[in-house]
Amino acid sequence: MNFGEWLSQPWPWYVAGPLIGLMVPVLLLAGNKSFGVSSSFRHICAACVPAKIPFFKYDWKKEQWNLFFVAGIVIGGFVAFNYLNSGAYAIDERLSAELQAYGIANFESPSPTEIFNWQSLFTLKGFLMMIVGGFLVGFGTRYAGGCTSGHSIMGLSNLQWPSLVATCCFMIGGLIAANFILPLILKL
Amino acid sequence: MHTEQVQDNIIAIWNTDFEVRSLDQAGSNESEQQHPWWHLLKYLVAGIFFGIVLVKSEVVVWFRIQEMFRFQSFHMYGVLGSAVITAAISVFLIKKFKARTIYGEPVKFYPKKFSKGQVFGGLLFGTGWAFTGACPGPLYSLVGSGVTVILVVILSAIAGTWVYGRFREKLPH
Numbered sequence: 264m265n266f267g268e269w270l271s272q273p274w275p276w277y278v279a280g281p282l283i284g285l286m287v288p289v290l291l292l293a294g295n296k297s298f299g300v301s302s303s304f305r306h307i308c309a310a311c312v313p314a315k316i317p318f319f320k321y322d323w324k325k326e327q328w329n330l331f332f333v334a335g336i337v338i339g340g341f342v343a344f345n346y347l348n349s350g351a352y353a354i355d356e357r358l359s360a361e362l363q364a365y366g367i368a369n370f371e372s373p374s375p376t377e378i379f380n381w382q383s384l385f386t387l388k389g390f391l392m393m394i395v396g397g398f399l400v401g402f403g404t405r406y407a408g409g410c411t412s413g414h415s416i417m418g419l420s421n422l423q424w425p426s427l428v429a430t431c432c433f434m435i436g437g438l439i440a441a442n443f444i445l446p447l448i449l450k451l
Numbered sequence: 452m453h454t455e456q457v458q459d460n461i462i463a464i465w466n467t468d469f470e471v472r473s474l475d476q477a478g479s480n481e482s483e484q485q486h487p488w489w490h491l492l493k494y495l496v497a498g499i500f501f502g503i504v505l506v507k508s509e510v511v512v513w514f515r516i517q518e519m520f521r522f523q524s525f526h527m528y529g530v531l532g533s534a535v536i537t538a539a540i541s542v543f544l545i546k547k548f549k550a551r552t553i554y555g556e557p558v559k560f561y562p563k564k565f566s567k568g569q570v571f572g573g574l575l576f577g578t579g580w581a582f583t584g585a586c587p588g589p590l591y592s593l594v595g596s597g598v599t600v601i602l603v604v605i606l607s608a609i610a611g612t613w614v615y616g617r618f619r620e621k622l623p624h
Binding site for chain 1: 471490491492493494495496497498499500501502503504505506507508509510511512513514515516517518519520521523524525526527529530531532533534535536537538539541542544545550551552553554556558559560561562563564565566568569570571572573574575576577578579580581582583584585586587588590591592593594595596597598599600601603604605606607608609610611612613614615616617619622
C-alpha cells in the first residue's frame with residue numbers, strides 16, 4: 264500500500280487524535296490564538312446582526328483569524344472528501360440494525376441521506392434533527408462558553424476544571440439524547 | 452460620547468468570559484502587533500489541515516457520533532483522548548520552556564471561569580451534538596464535503612448563539 268492509498272483510508276484514532284491535538288500549539292505559537300470553533304458563530308452575529316446586544320458589541324475584526332480558520336475547515340472538508348475519500352463507512356452491527364429499523368440504510372454519506380437532505384427540512388423529523396439540533400449546538404456552546412475544541416481539547420489540555428465539567432455535561436447530554444430522545448424522533 | 456465610553460467600560464467589565472480577546476481589558480498592555488491581512492492566511496491553512504483531519508478521522512460522520520454515545524465503538528474516545536494528551540503535553544512544554552509566538556510574544560493562556568452555563572449549556576449542546584451528529588468544527592467540514600443542507604444547521608446554530616446573546620442576562624450563570 265503506497266502513501267496515497269494509505270491517506271485515502273480512514274485514519275486510525277492514534278493518528279488523527281494527536282494531529283487534532285497539535286492544533287493547540289500551532290495556533291498558540293502562530294499568534295496566541297486559543298483553539299476554538301464555536302466562537303465563530305458569535306463573531307458572525309457580531310459582524311452581521313449585533314442589534315445593539317452587549318454580548319455582540321465588540322470589535323469582531325480583531326477576531327477575524329477565527330473566521331479564516333473556519334473557512335479553512337470548509338476547504339479542508341472539500342479536499343478530503345473529493346481527493347482522499349475511501350467510500351462507505353463501516354458501522355457497528357448493533358447500530359446498523361437499530362437504524363435500519365428506522366429506515367436508515369445508506370451508510371455512504373457522512374450524514375444519513377434519508378434525513379440530512381433539503382426536502383426533509385420540511386418534515387418534523389428533519390426539522391427536529393437539523394434546525395432544533397443546530398439551534399441547540401449554537402445556544403448550548405455559547406452558554407457553556409465553548410465546544411469540543413474550546414473546552415474538551417483546549418480547556419482540558421490547560422487543566423481547566425470548568426472545561427472538565429463542560430465536557431462531562433456534553434457527554435451526559437449526548438448520552439441521554441442519543442439513547443432516549445433520538446429513538447423517539449427517528450420513529451416519526 | 453462620554454456616556455458611550457462609560458457604557459463600553461461597563462460592558463467590558465461585565466463581559467468576563469475571556470473568549471473574545473478584544474474585550475479583555477486585563478490584557479490591554481499586551482503589545483498586539485499589527486500585521487497585514489495576509490498574515491491571517493496562516494489560520495486558513497491551519498483550518499484546511501484541521502478540516503482534512505476531521506473528515507479522515509470520521510469525526511464528521513453522524514454514525515460515529517451515535518456509536519460514541521451508545522458505547523459501541525472506542526474510536527471517538529481514542530481520537531478525543533489522544534488529542535487531549537497531545538495538546539496537554541504541548542501546553543506543558545510551552546509553559547516550561549516559556550515558548551514565544553513566531554512574532555516573539557510570550558504565549559498567553561486564559562483561565563476558564565466556572566459558571567452554571569457549563570452545566571446547562573453543556574447538556575443542551577450535548578443534545579444538539581447527538582441530533583446533528585456534529586459539533587461546530589465538523590459542521591463546517593461537512594459543508595465542504597458536499598452535505599449542503601448542513602448550511603441550514605450552521606445558520607440555525609448562529610441563530611441559537613444570537614438568542615443566547617439576547618437573553619444572556621435572564622439565564623442562570
